[in-house]
Amino acid sequence: MKSSRARDLLALAVALLGVLGIARERGSLASDFHGLHMRADVYALPPVEQTYVASLGYRSALADLILGHVLVSCGLHFQERRLFEFVGDYLETIIRLDPHFRSPYMLADTLITLQPEAPPQEFYRQARRIQDQGLREYPGDQELWNTSGQFLAYLAPSYLSDPEEKQEFRRAGAQRLMHACELIGSNDNVPYHCITAANLLSEQGNREAMRQFLERVANTSDDPQLQALANGYLRKVAGAEEAERAAARAARFNTAWKSDLSFVPRSEIHALGPNFDPAACAGVAVKVLPGCASSWLFWSQTVETSFAP
Numbered sequence: 001m002k003s004s005r006a007r008d009l010l011a012l013a014v015a016l017l018g019v020l021g022i023a024r025e026r027g028s029l030a031s032d033f034h035g036l037h038m039r040a041d042v043y044a045l046p047p048v049e050q051t052y053v054a055s056l057g058y059r060s061a062l063a064d065l066i067l068g069h070v071l072v073s074c075g076l077h078f079q080e081r082r083l084f085e086f087v088g089d090y091l092e093t094i095i096r097l098d099p100h101f102r103s104p105y106m107l108a109d110t111l112i113t114l115q116p117e118a119p120p121q122e123f124y125r126q127a128r129r130i131q132d133q134g135l136r137e138y139p140g141d142q143e144l145w146n147t148s149g150q151f152l153a154y155l156a157p158s159y160l161s162d163p164e165e166k167q168e169f170r171r172a173g174a175q176r177l178m179h180a181c182e183l184i185g186s187n188d189n190v191p192y193h194c195i196t197a198a199n200l201l202s203e204q205g206n207r208e209a210m211r212q213f214l215e216r217v218a219n220t221s222d223d224p225q226l227q228a229l230a231n232g233y234l235r236k237v238a239g240a241e242e243a244e245r246a247a248a249r250a251a252r253f254n255t256a257w258k259s260d261l262s263f264v265p266r267s268e269i270h271a272l273g274p275n276f277d278p279a280a281c282a283g284v285a286v287k288v289l290p291g292c293a294s295s296w297l298f299w300s301q302t303v304e305t306s307f308a309p
Contacts, residue, residue, distance in 0.1 A: 041085040048096045055097060063098040066090055074111055083117040088126040095133060105134025105144060109151040113159075124156040128169075135176075142183040149176030 045051050045066070055062045070090045077084040091104045091111065108130040112123050131148040138144050153173025157166040260275040281292030 043086045043089060045090070045093055048093050051093050052096055059097040060101070063094045063101050066094050066097075067101075067103060070094075070111065078116050081116045083115055083119060084111075088112050088123060088130070091130055092126075095130065099133070099137055102134070102138065102141075102144075105131060105138070106147060108134070109147070109155065113155070118159070121160055124159055128152065128156065140183060142180050145176050145180035145183060149173045149178075149180055153177060 046054065051062075052059065067090075070087060074084055074087065088108075091108055094101060094104045109127045112127040112130075113119055128148075128151075131144075131151065134144055135141075135148060150173065152169045153176075156173075157169045160166050160169065256274055
């Protein structure tokens with residue numbers, strides 16, 4: 001009985017000594033711990049091809065899991081105010097596992113370049129490479145073309161040192177914004193980015209390309225405000241005479257469209273082409289009989305010739 005009580009007292013004494021020891025050392029250990037700072041990242045995955053094999057066929061699931069880790073890690077790096085060194089490598093692994101995973105392409109520029117520390121210039125090039133692959137996988141994605149165009153035209157050049165590389169990025173960005181304007185999407189702001197793309201072309205001295213682009217915007221948009229904006233820039237760039245000729249071409253197209261299939265949207269009438277009589281035009285060259293043009297390109301060329309002074 002006494003021995004049992006003695007053991008209990010001894011255990012209690014040891015526990016109290018342990019608590020006192022912890023209380024004594026805790027302050028200094030806590031200060032040492034909080035004084036530690038993470039200085040470098042460790043890439044937690046094997047090389048891309050080995051990761052691909054190690055997925056055992058569950059590639060999409062692993063890609064989704066890695067993206068979740070990347071998003072959480074980005075938040076932690078912002079909290080700790082340090083550079084996320086391997087974010088691009090994680091994204092490249094993700095798109096190798098699942099090339100049709102759209103989210104990494106849309107988020108690449110933000111995750112790689114928007115960091116609490118200024119990232120190296122190579123990060124901007126890596127983000128562009130990932131976007132390039134995304135555009136190959138989704139050639140008809142207006143939002144992706146628009147996002148990539150804005151990144152190349154506005155954000156990335158500000159952080160590059162080579163003037164020629166800056167110019168090439170801006171030129172590629174303008175081209176991508178222009179292509180986004182030619183695609184059908186749900187973003188109502190994209191057409192207005194077209195005018196910005198035209199300004200980029202003007203800054204680079206591509207006035208002829210800008211003129212053609214503004215005409216295309218004015219002729220393919222159903223928004224009266226956008227048409228007026230494009231025509232205003234066209235008048236400023238190409239002069240009043242050229243703007244009037246472009247307006248006349250647009251009016252002739254609208255007349256032909258409304259007199260034939262007025263209920264068909266503009267995007268569909270461009271695909272259908274102008275009206276012509278197949279029986280009357282059989283074996284007849286378009287140049288001989290302009291009314292036999294089967295595409296709006298030939299129609300515009302023949303009509304333009306007929307209206308020439």
